[in-house]
Amino acid sequence: MPKARLIDGKLAAEEIRGQTAAAAQRILAERGFPPGLAVIILGEHAASRAYVRTKTRMAAAAGFLSRQFDLPRETSESELLALIDKLNRTPEIDGIMVQLHLPPQVRTAAVIEAIAPEKDVDGFHAVNGGRLLAASPGQQSAGFVPCTPWGCQMLLRRELRNLAGREAVVVGRSNIVGKPMALLLLNENCTVTLAHSHTRELASVCRRADILVAAVGRPEFVRGDWVKQGAIVLDVGINRIAGEGGTSQLVGDVAFAEAVERAGAITPVPGGIGPMTVACLLANTALAACRRSSLELPAFALAPHADGPWA
Numbered sequence: 001m002p003k004a005r006l007i008d009g010k011l012a013a014e015e016i017r018g019q020t021a022a023a024a025q026r027i028l029a030e031r032g033f034p035p036g037l038a039v040i041i042l043g044e045h046a047a048s049r050a051y052v053r054t055k056t057r058m059a060a061a062a063g064f065l066s067r068q069f070d071l072p073r074e075t076s077e078s079e080l081l082a083l084i085d086k087l088n089r090t091p092e093i094d095g096i097m098v099q100l101h102l103p104p105q106v107r108t109a110a111v112i113e114a115i116a117p118e119k120d121v122d123g124f125h126a127v128n129g130g131r132l133l134a135a136s137p138g139q140q141s142a143g144f145v146p147c148t149p150w151g152c153q154m155l156l157r158r159e160l161r162n163l164a165g166r167e168a169v170v171v172g173r174s175n176i177v178g179k180p181m182a183l184l185l186l187n188e189n190c191t192v193t194l195a196h197s198h199t200r201e202l203a204s205v206c207r208r209a210d211i212l213v214a215a216v217g218r219p220e221f222v223r224g225d226w227v228k229q230g231a232i233v234l235d236v237g238i239n240r241i242a243g244e245g246g247t248s249q250l251v252g253d254v255a256f257a258e259a260v261e262r263a264g265a266i267t268p269v270p271g272g273i274g275p276m277t278v279a280c281l282l283a284n285t286a287l288a289a290c291r292r293s294s295l296e297l298p299a300f301a302l303a304p305h306a307d308g309p310w311a
């Protein structure tokens with residue numbers, strides 16, 4: 001059997017970033033200032049800092065106003081809420097994202113709910129969650145979709161003409177990935193199973209999947225023999241593990257070397273889903289700018305089916 005085709009998330013993300021850069025130019029021309037993104041991070045966690053720097057740098061490269069707020073780990077909840085309140089009222093800022101996870105003195109739910117829903121480009125606010133839940137099959141959400149599952153949906157659209165009727169299994173039920181991913185797949189007319197730590201016979205549940213999304217945050221948790229022959233496997237995990245000779249290595253939530261022997265197509269780690277998350281953050285920010293300024297929405301917001309109108 002041939003090995004799985006690799007799904008090039010880097011290439012797809014470059015295309016989307018190109019589209020957002022074009023949208024940014026139009027937004028600047030039409031309203032006099034570009035899309036603005038504010039990224040907030042607390043603490044010194046090296047990997048999170050690097051990740052946030054990438055988001056800020058890519059936003060600037062796409063022609064956005066890009067502002068990064070590096071706050072100390074000891075920042076109080078009220079200080080953080082005061083900054084969010086100020087950014088909510090800053091006209092040049094269209095999108096606000098606070099990098100998770102937050103230190104224990106700050107309640108994550110309070111922070112997420114403090115961001116104005118129309119600037120919540122992470123799509124984590126309950127209003128945006130509700131809008132995704134309320135979208136009918138074939139309709140795009142009227143709010144903001146969380147970036148990682150939206151990136152997964154875009155990659156699936158590139159792989160398959162139409163997702164309707166496919167068996168989709170999502171492993172992991174986080175608010176950031178698993179839950180919104182299941183809703184997006186449902187809206188694509190897939191038959192969806194949302195599996196989690198209490199799911200019985202997980203391996204055989206996964207073997208049903210034409211589309212398998214792994215988002216559990218555990219290195220190489222999904223084994224190769226859980227993958228149906230020819231399935232599309234999206235690996236959302238980014239786990240740093242100890243490699244040989246004191247080095248460290250990035251691995252996903254899927255045992256790649258095993259899964260590549262059975263899948264039809266699979267995302268690598270790195271270079272699969274990760275770049276799509278950043279690209280979708282920029283896409284959401286351009287979308288927020290258009291909505292806030294009543295401008296025509298960018299084409300990527302319309303998410304048409306490969307077949308034409310949504311079925």
Ligand code: GUN
Binds near residue numbers: 122147148277
């Ligand atoms: N931490 C891990 N992924 C994400 C994300 O997509 N957004 C935010 N804000 N924090 C994260």
